[in-house]
Amino acid sequence: MDMPRTDNPSEEYVGDGPTLVEILQEVQRKEGYLPRMTLSRLSRKLDVPLSRLYALATFYRSFSLTPTGRHLISVCLGTACHVRGGQTVSNRLEQLLAVRTGDTTADRRFTLESVRCVGCCSLGPVVRVGNETFARVRQDKLAGILARFQ
Amino acid sequence: MVLNFGEKQDMKAPGPITGVEDLKRWKEEGLRSISPEVVKVTVGMATCGLASGAQSVFDALAEELGKASPEAVVAKTGCMGFCEMEPIVEVRHPGRPRVIYREMTGEKARKLVAGILDGDVNKQWALATVDESSNGSPPATIEGIPRLCDLPFYQKQKKITLARCGQIDPENLAEYIAAGGYSALWQAVRGKTSDEIIAEIERSGLRGRGGAGFPTGRKWRFTRGAAGDRKFVVCNADEGDPGAYMDRSLLEGDPFAILEGMTIGAYAIGAREGFIYVRDEYPLAIEKLEKAVVQAWACGLLGGNIMGTDFSFDVRLIRGGGAFVCGEETALIASIEGRPGEPRQRPPFPAEKGLWGKPTNINNVETWATVPWILAHGADEYGGLGTETSKGTKVFSVVGKINNTGLIEVPMGITLREIVYDIGDGIPGGKKFKAIQTGGPSGGCIPEELLDLPVDYESLTRAGAIMGSGGMIVMDEETCMVDVARYFLEFLKEESCGKCAPCREGIDRALEILQRICRGKGEEDDIQTLEAIGRMMQGFALCALGATASNPVLSTIRHFRDEYQAHIQDGRCPAGVCRELIRYRIDREKCNGCTLCVKVCPQQAITGEKKEAHVVNEARCVKCGMCYEVCKQGAIEKE
Numbered sequence: 001m002d003m004p005r006t007d008n009p010s011e012e013y014v015g016d017g018p019t020l021v022e023i024l025q026e027v028q029r030k031e032g033y034l035p036r037m038t039l040s041r042l043s044r045k046l047d048v049p050l051s052r053l054y055a056l057a058t059f060y061r062s063f064s065l066t067p068t069g070r071h072l073i074s075v076c077l078g079t080a081c082h083v084r085g086g087q088t089v090s091n092r093l094e095q096l097l098a099v100r101t102g103d104t105t106a107d108r109r110f111t112l113e114s115v116r117c118v119g120c121c122s123l124g125p126v127v128r129v130g131n132e133t134f135a136r137v138r139q140d141k142l143a144g145i146l147a148r149f150q
Numbered sequence: 151m152v153l154n155f156g157e158k159q160d161m162k163a164p165g166p167i168t169g170v171e172d173l174k175r176w177k178e179e180g181l182r183s184i185s186p187e188v189v190k191v192t193v194g195m196a197t198c199g200l201a202s203g204a205q206s207v208f209d210a211l212a213e214e215l216g217k218a219s220p221e222a223v224v225a226k227t228g229c230m231g232f233c234e235m236e237p238i239v240e241v242r243h244p245g246r247p248r249v250i251y252r253e254m255t256g257e258k259a260r261k262l263v264a265g266i267l268d269g270d271v272n273k274q275w276a277l278a279t280v281d282e283s284s285n286g287s288p289p290a291t292i293e294g295i296p297r298l299c300d301l302p303f304y305q306k307q308k309k310i311t312l313a314r315c316g317q318i319d320p321e322n323l324a325e326y327i328a329a330g331g332y333s334a335l336w337q338a339v340r341g342k343t344s345d346e347i348i349a350e351i352e353r354s355g356l357r358g359r360g361g362a363g364f365p366t367g368r369k370w371r372f373t374r375g376a377a378g379d380r381k382f383v384v385c386n387a388d389e390g391d392p393g394a395y396m397d398r399s400l401l402e403g404d405p406f407a408i409l410e411g412m413t414i415g416a417y418a419i420g421a422r423e424g425f426i427y428v429r430d431e432y433p434l435a436i437e438k439l440e441k442a443v444v445q446a447w448a449c450g451l452l453g454g455n456i457m458g459t460d461f462s463f464d465v466r467l468i469r470g471g472g473a474f475v476c477g478e479e480t481a482l483i484a485s486i487e488g489r490p491g492e493p494r495q496r497p498p499f500p501a502e503k504g505l506w507g508k509p510t511n512i513n514n515v516e517t518w519a520t521v522p523w524i525l526a527h528g529a530d531e532y533g534g535l536g537t538e539t540s541k542g543t544k545v546f547s548v549v550g551k552i553n554n555t556g557l558i559e560v561p562m563g564i565t566l567r568e569i570v571y572d573i574g575d576g577i578p579g580g581k582k583f584k585a586i587q588t589g590g591p592s593g594g595c596i597p598e599e600l601l602d603l604p605v606d607y608e609s610l611t612r613a614g615a616i617m618g619s620g621g622m623i624v625m626d627e628e629t630c631m632v633d634v635a636r637y638f639l640e641f642l643k644e645e646s647c648g649k650c651a652p653c654r655e656g657i658d659r660a661l662e663i664l665q666r667i668c669r670g671k672g673e674e675d676d677i678q679t680l681e682a683i684g685r686m687m688q689g690f691a692l693c694a695l696g697a698t699a700s701n702p703v704l705s706t707i708r709h710f711r712d713e714y715q716a717h718i719q720d721g722r723c724p725a726g727v728c729r730e731l732i733r734y735r736i737d738r739e740k741c742n743g744c745t746l747c748v749k750v751c752p753q754q755a756i757t758g759e760k761k762e763a764h765v766v767n768e769a770r771c772v773k774c775g776m777c778y779e780v781c782k783q784g785a786i787e788k789e
Contacts, residue, residue: 019468019485019486019487019488020488020489021468021469021471021485021488022468022469024471025430025469025471055489055490056471056488056489056490059471059473059490059491059647060471060472060473060490060491061430061471061472061473062430062470062471062472063471063472077392077641078392078393079392079393079549079550079587079590079621079623079637079638080392080393080549080550080621080623081392082392082637083550083551083623083625083629084550084551085775085779088774088775088776091772091774092752092774095752115431116390116392116474116641116644116645117390117391117392117393117394117395117431123198123201123202123233123236123555124549126201131433133197133200133201134201135198135201135202138779139752139774139776139779140750140776140780
């Protein structure tokens with residue numbers, strides 16, 4: 001991995017290195033989360049304080065500091081989905097999976113998160129599982145949707 | 151034959167574009183691709199199409215046509231805007247009007263193919279026909295199928311920025327050029343000065359389409375005039391307003407338009423580097439952009455010596471980290487610089503000191519995508535549309551409780567009533583309109599009395615809302631306006647960066663009050679307090695997120711005060727939404743004892759034998775509303 005130059009705005013930006021956020025995104029993609037040890041190693045290699053990486057990891061929603069499930073369920077709680085009953089779908093999922101939004105099931109099968117708008121507003125309520133998007137989701141269809149993901 | 155870009159390697163590539171002849175060759179290639187001499191079937195494959203099942207439609211078509219008629223072409227396109235009708239399929243026989251089909255499935259697709267072979271048009275699934283007549287003859291139609299332009303959804307629209315979405319293959323550069331693309335860039339780098347280009351954009355009256363509505367030409371002029379030899383152009387594709395997906399559709403359906411717009415802007419401003427900051431949550435948009443960048447590079451439309459001149463420009467795609475606040479320009483800059491997305495004090499504005507302290511011009515996706523059209527058709531033609539202060543057209547997403555949900559492009563000045571009733575075809579289920587929310591979490595709710603307002607920047611602001619990025623969410627009698635205010639504050643609480651006290655503390659306190667009100671524990675002076683908090687935030691927050699955070703609350707108090715009062719004084723939620731204030735009851739007269747609700751209740755809170763009226767046990771009921779959704783007799787009441 002190329003190292004970015006320092007973040008001091010008055011210095012010249014080289015233009016080729018990835019940004020710090022992009023580096024962390026790469027780790028998130030490969031590991032499924034940001035392991036503490038990887039962050040420490042990155043901190044030493046990039047000469048960036050660990051606290052700085054921690055700030056980025058906790059500020060941006062793409063990152064998780066704990067291992068995530070095999071399948072990520074994203075319930076859209078954007079305005080259009082909200083108006084079409086998105087909250088009830090979310091509550092029902094919490095019930096079915098016995099986790100709160102933001103957590104991972106004990107068997108690491110699912111992580112449940114809420115997102116604000118995936119851009120399919122005509123089709124609310126919308127739920128994404130991994131790369132699949134489900135539209136016009138009704139509460140009674142949820143169990144069937146979940147069963148497709150082992 | 152399925153047209154994927156990768157599979158076109160064997161077709162002779164028209165080569166780099168350095169001269170007029172090259173453009174012409176690409177254009178001819180594109181026209182052949184858009185309108186081949188064989189049957190062509192196109193499927194809408196943007197995110198909404200895919201979410202509705204377009205992939206299985208595509209696969210079915212590819213399979214069936216591959217067997218029955220292998221020379222026919224199956225292609226993909228972006229979003230046509232009529233999202234309610236997805237998955238959408240278009241069938242084109244050479245020389246005949248194109249037929250557009252609605253709500254297709256894999257099964258219907260197979261029957262469609264049979265129809266293509268035996269001449270059955272399958273009118274029952276047709277939405278409309280399209281026929282671009284040439285040489286002055288009237289467009290051909292098919293009896294029993296309306297023309298697309300006559301459909302109420304399309305009649306009042308004027309497609310400029312969205313013109314190519316749903317009409318071309320977004321991954322096909324030749325089709326983009328055939329549809330008018332890159333002629334503006336050609337004219338710009340080959341024959342115009344930066345001053346001429348900036349003057350043209352200024353004259354057009356184009357205002358930033360991301361929400362703030364700052365005059366685009368003026369921003370370009372500032373950036374051009376700023377001190378510094380190294381400048382940047384940035385595309386803000388961090389579309390975060392819930393309910394808004396205009397930018398997503400543009401990125402997925404016409405990515406070259408953004409590249410062309412940015413290249414023209416860079417040329418005019420004197421920048422050689424550009425960034426496109428795309429939300430993490432838009433993987434398909436990122437994919438289409440990447441493919442477009444690769445092709446543009448290969449053909450001399452990006453990189454060194456663009457179109458054979460000595461102008462060079464390169465673009466980098468940056469994925470967002472998942473933070474709404476990064477749509478704010480200084481937060482976006484911080485994010486690219488590898489810092490948390492916290493806005494900073496302005497001045498200095500990015501035009502003067504932006505990325506790494508260099509002059510940076512940041513514009514929204516829709517703004518960039520409109521630039522080529524303005525230069526190709528002229529500022530006067532663009533300025534001839536719209537109103538005095540809000541020129542041109544605007545793309546809106548019309549969603550929520552509306553029959554014709556989708557993406558529309560209309561001239562500024564059209565009324566909200568026309569959007570809701572003429573284009574949108576009113577409220578489903580015969581329910582009553584209550585409000586239209588514009589501007590996302592920075593906007594406000596506009597009630598029925600103001601529906602005749604023209605849509606322009608100033609009118610919407612006077613009504614207590616804002617134009618915003620273009621999300622328009624229609625709400626009906628079953629929407630609780632206090633709940634809407636609470637919803638937006640919850641959203642903003644999560645998304646606030648936390649840097650300044652007015653926003654961080656103001657949102658928290660206002661949210662507490664609204665949550666109390668929604669639980670029936672409202673107090674006498676709550677409304678006063680909310681108004682005071684709102685004024686405080688408007689005056690003192692560091693960035694627009696905080697300064698506009700109170701708009702949803704203030705606008706709902708202004709237009710729907712009675713609902714607040716019902717919650718506070720009577721502990722009642724008139725719309726039947728706030729869970730602690732409603733209960734579900736079964737009307738014994740209407741209940742036919744079908745046991746549907748009994749089976750579906752997750753709490754087993756409903757009892758009743760077959761053919762006997764059922765009863766809800768309020769102690770167990772968690773107000774999830776499932777019974778209300780499944781009951782076919784309308785016997786479940788919320789009160």
